Amino acid sequence: MKEVDIVYRTMFAELDQRTFDAAFASDFSSDGLFVKQKSKNQEFWYFQTNVDGKPVRKYVGPSSSKEIDDRVKTFKELKNDLKSRRKLVSTLVRNAYLPAPERFTGDVVAALSNAGLFRLRGVLVGTVAYQCYPGLLGIRLPSTAMQTGDADFAQFHSISAAIEDSLPPILDVLKAIDPTFRDIPHQSDGKFSTQFENAGKFRVEFLTPNTGSEEYSGRAAKMPALGGAAAQPLGFLDFLIQDPVRTVMLHKSGVPVTVPAAERYAVHKLIVSSRRRNDAPGYTKRAKDILQAASLVEALVQTRRHGDLAMAFAEAWNRGPSWREGISTGLSYIEDNKRGLVEDGLRKGLLEIDEDSRDFSLAS
CATH class of the missing domain: 1.10.110 (Hydrophobic Seed Protein)
Structure with a gap:
């Protein structure tokens, strides 16, 4: 396997950091403030704004994360250098031959990222996640293993239930990209949907670990943080999404994502x-x-x-x-x-x- 040149590896690391900074800045306006809240002997950062005169809080992350803590202190200074990052992405794709997702796939992941999925500790899994590893590892991987027609996302149910925040309605987020998206009723209970599909048969699916008996694998799990979407329980998934890592997808100006190690x-x-x-x-x-x-x-x-x-x-x-x-x-x-x-x-x-x-x- 061929290693990516050190110049491009350095460029990718810079893009990763700048994309994370830009995403953080865009999530939180200067009209609000950061507050700490304690839960089960842990402290978490929330961002508080007023909506119709009432305080509304958005989950940010654990205060024990130095990376988040530092950005809470300096978020007003962060700048969105969109145009510059687009040039970096273009250089990494064209000159370093790092993979970029198919455009529609990239748009789907970007929309969910902007909606807050990864902030709420969702994880991109499957082949779309695999496409991110060449830049992350600095090694070119076989392109034949990168073809896909869907996008899969996972979240621990315990996290979804505990963070007291939620994405906007998932179907609304997807319809903003393609109005032909529809929810697919789950076979075990038509009131829940773990999958969404457009007219071109592109499918978005939400998954969660099944750590119980096999009987739960046939049921849809309610996920309070996923904007009305449920998730399909799967065995072995808890191992995959434990301790995920942050990286950047090479789409447009860079999309901050979280993928399995x-x-x-x-x-x-x-x-x-x-x-x-x-x-x-x-x-x-x-x-x-x-x-x-x-x-x-x-x-x-x-x-x-x-x-x-x-x-x-x-x-x-x-x-x-x-x-x-x-x-x-x-x-x-x-x-x-x-x-x-x-x-x-x-x-x-x-x-x-x-x-x-x-x-x-x-x-x-």
């Missing part, structure tokens, strides 16, 4: 590949899962992040028999010429974190 995405894809159906669509999805997993492992190894990879791998492996079976099956799907590199990278990482690879069925 690359090492968690790679391990999760190994598990997911083992759960695909044995039919033509399932085989196609499995091949894509494995290509993404193997490519990210190779990128993590190349950037000497063996330890991060091994920590995620060991965490998943130790979660139980179904997790171990999924990982082992996923590894078996990787082509022989790539599997050796993947397993060797895992062994080196396990050694780095003082784990015996034989305990993970990875004996030399």
Whole structure:
């Protein structure tokens, strides 16, 4: 795999920071003020404004985050350098060959980002998230693994219920991009919708971890922070969206997003590949899962992040028999010429974190 030149990696990091700054500035006007609120022995920042003479608060984040705390103190000084950031995005796409999303996909993610989805600790998942990793890791990944016709977003139910804030109505946000968007009633209860689709069959779906019994996987979960949308519970998803990372999507002037950590995405894809159906669509999805997993492992190894990879791998492996079976099956799907590199990278990482690879069925 080819590394992105250090000049462009530096440029991407600058864009990332400036995009975050601009998004923060645009979220909060100088007419309001920041206030702290305590909940369950933790303090959180909220932004308070007056609407029709009544105070309205918008969730910002935990006060323990130095990054947020610093911006609360200096938000009036932040400037929106839209034109300059557009040039940076254009340079990174055209000269550094970093991937940009298909324009409509980018517009959808940007609209939800502007509406506050990532501020409310939503996470972009799936192939659209995978498109963000080349800039984040500084490694060019196979473009064949980046094709998609949907956008998936996830949020922990506990977070959605606790933050006392919400997106505007999701359908309104999507209709502002394309008026043909409609909600799709959930099969278990038509009052809820976890998916939205336009006339071109582009689909937006909301997901949440299923940490209970399998019977919940067929039900829609109410999500108070998602603007009227529900979410589809999925197993293994809590592992994927734990400790996500911030980055920027290369669309227009840059879109600030939150994505899973690359090492968690790679391990999760190994598990997911083992759960695909044995039919033509399932085989196609499995091949894509494995290509993404193997490519990210190779990128993590190349950037000497063996330890991060091994920590995620060991965490998943130790979660139980179904997790171990999924990982082992996923590894078996990787082509022989790539599997050796993947397993060797895992062994080196396990050694780095003082784990015996034989305990993970990875004996030399």
